[in-house]
Amino acid sequence: MNNNQKVAAVLAIALCLVIVVSCGGGGSGATTASTAGVGANGGVPASNLSAKAQVGQKIFFDASLSASGRMSCASCHDPNHAYGPPNDLSVQLGGPDLKSPGTRAVPSLRYKDVVPPYADLLDNPDGISAPGPGGGFDWDGRAATLADQARFPLLAVNEMANASASDVAAKLRKTGYVALFKQAFGDGALDQDEGAFTFATQALQAYQLEDASFHPYSSKFDLYASNKIGGELTAAQARGMRVFTDANRGNCASCHYQGAGLNGTSALFTDFTYEAISVPRNMAIAANQDANYQDMGLCGPVRSDHLPAAAGAANKFCGLFKAPTLRNVAQRASFFHNGAMHSLEQVVRFYNTRDTMPQLWYPTVGGTAKATPDRDFPTYGLITTQYVGGTVQKFDDLPAAYRANIDAQMPLDGRAAGSANPMSEADVQDLICFLKTLDDGYQPPTSAPTSGSCIN
Ligand code: HEC
Ligand code: HEC
Incomplete structure (x- = not known):
């Protein structure tokens, strides 16, 4: 512990003695975290949520609001997985x-309280640092608020699949929390179908904004950033953080960082911007079996206000997806908008070798498959067959007309195949160690750990 940290630690303890209530959590004191399991078990709602947020909590875990009767928001956004998916399906x-x-892959619902509205500006005012599109909800930013967003899963045919707002309203009238609903939104709140549906989405928004389990700031990084006891990074984590910020190595921070201080919180690990990094096409997605189906993020097909003007014409929005927050990313088992990758190590290696070894990530046409790959042929990629000859279909999920949109920042700077990787093998391992410090729910060990790959 250095001197600053000692001072901070002493201060923290002193403050705890004075304002007992503010210690032990990242919350503002306005709300109390409901522990992850509480809602899932249908137990008591956190008592100091507003009435609207309490309704939202009920709805969030209520499978009776789906066509199947078996799916709620929590089925895909599991509180035990940082409100991300509970499995490794793409x-x-x-x-x-x-x-x-x-x-599309299911994002985590943590830290959505600080997302600015979508805008396509040259000089974004609201905490979006880079010029260009930023903000909004979903991988394509199409929902302006959490309430707007909630309409989508309730009605989507491949999600909760209600036929209409009326269908949802009819189901709401049969729930066990009708009285609470009326208390929160007024006696006539369930009378009109469209009105009841809108109130339900407002309730879901209130729950996600108020309940501290959606923004706990309880990672090791948060302890580190606020100089608190237990936040001292191991040597490997500290090196990994330097890789993360180094413009000549990982350079992750240029898209995945929003500095400390916003609303008094610590870093968000996204700057809310959109970029094209050309993640490989994922054939595990049924829609992708149709060669004409093309998920291009900001330019559609789900989002509809930046559709390509004419086939093949330039459109600066095509292929751009949101750079998501990296908080809790180590808790995921499917990554990127199409869930094409299934481990954090694979993602980091994709950043490192997309350009130097594209044959590991994109399919090769023509050429001959080697019966036994060379001993040094890496097997961590999406493609594990080594080919002699043939052509690698680099950027296979973005039509050629839009490839000029692909971001050329480090580490994806478009360097030639066969050249040196931006990060060394040690950098890759260190970076993964650092990313794991972004997991919430960190409990400092009682004694200093003496072994493990993230220590030295
Ligand atoms: C069948 C799985 C599924 C269910 C059920 C589901 N979602 Fe989602 N959710 C997703 C997917 C997939 C996305 C990304 C959609 C996109 O980008 O087009 C998403 C995105 C979101 C987002 C945007 C997050 C971000 O990073 O911008 C929010 C908020 C959200 N869902 C809330 C909810 C709520 C509230 C419910 C219940 C009413 C719900 N979801 C039900 C799969 C699901
Ligand atoms: C040019 C901006 C940019 C840079 C630099 C960048 N990223 Fe990303 N990152 C993105 C975008 C955009 C996505 C979403 C892409 C998609 O899904 O198509 C993403 C997605 C991810 C994801 C998937 C998260 C999830 O929830 O699925 C991880 C993990 C990630 N990045 C880590 C990193 C790391 C580690 C680095 C540094 C080695 C890095 N990124 C550098 C823009 C960037």
């Missing part, structure tokens, strides 16, 4: 029989 199954596949 996309989840929903619909009336829970057999209809989605088209």
Whole structure:
């Protein structure tokens, strides 16, 4: 512990003695975290949520509001997985029989309280540091508020699959929390179908904004950033953080960082911007079996205000997806908008070798498959067959007309195949160690750990 940290630690203890209530959590004191399991078990709601947020909590875990009767928000956004998916599927199954596949990976719902509204500005005012599109909800930013967003899963045919707002309203009138609903939104709140549906989405928004379990700031990084006891990074984590910020190595911070201080919180690990990094096409997504189906993020097909003007014409929005927060990313088992990757190590290696070894990530056409790959042929990629000859279909999920949109920042700077990687093997391992410090729910060990790959 250095001197600053000692001072901070002493101060923290002194403050705890004075204002007992503010210690032990990242919350503002306005709300109390409901522990992850509480809602899932249908238990008591956190008592000092507003009435609207309490309704939202009920709805969030209520499977009776789906066509299948078996799916709630929490089925895909599991509180035990940082409100991300509970499994390693690229996309989840929903619909009336829970057999209809989605088209995009499920994001975590943590830290959505600080997302600015979507804007395409040259000089973004609201905490978006870079010029260009930023903000908004979903991988394409199409929902302006959490309430707007909630309309989508309730009605989507491959999610909760209600036929209409009226369908949702009819189900709401049969729940056990009708009285609470009326208390929160007024006696006539369930009378009008469209009105009841809108109130339900407002309730979901209030729950996600108020309940501290959606923004706990309880990672090791938060302890580190606020100079608190237990936040001292190991040697490997500290080196990993330098890789993360080093413009000549990981350079992750240029898209995945928003500095400390916003609303008095610590870093968010996204700057809310959109970029094209050309993640490989994921054939595990049913919609991708159709060669004409093309998920291009900001330019559609789900988002509809930046659609390509004419086939093949330049459109600066095509292929751009949101740079998500990296908080709790080590708790995920499917990554990127299409869930194409299944481990954090694979993601970091993709950043390191997309350009130097594209054959590990994109399919090769022509050429001959080697029966036994060379001993030094890496097997961590999406493609594990080594080819002699043939052409690598680099950027296979973005039509050629839009490839000029692909971001050329480090570490994806477009360097030639076969050249040196931006990060060394040690950098890759250190970076992964650092990313793991962004997991919430960190408990400092009682004695200093003496072994493990993230220590030295
Ligand atoms: C079948 C799985 C599924 C269910 C059920 C589901 N979601 Fe989602 N959710 C997703 C997917 C997939 C996305 C990303 C959609 C996109 O980018 O187009 C998403 C995105 C979101 C987002 C935006 C997050 C961000 O990073 O911007 C919010 C908020 C959200 N969902 C809330 C909810 C709420 C509230 C419910 C219940 C009413 C719900 N979801 C039900 C799969 C699901
Ligand atoms: C040019 C901006 C940019 C840089 C630099 C960048 N990223 Fe990303 N990152 C993105 C975008 C955009 C996405 C979403 C892409 C998609 O899904 O198509 C993303 C997605 C991710 C994801 C997936 C998260 C999830 O929830 O699925 C991880 C993990 C990640 N980045 C880590 C890193 C690391 C580690 C580095 C540094 C080695 C890095 N990124 C550098 C823009 C960037």
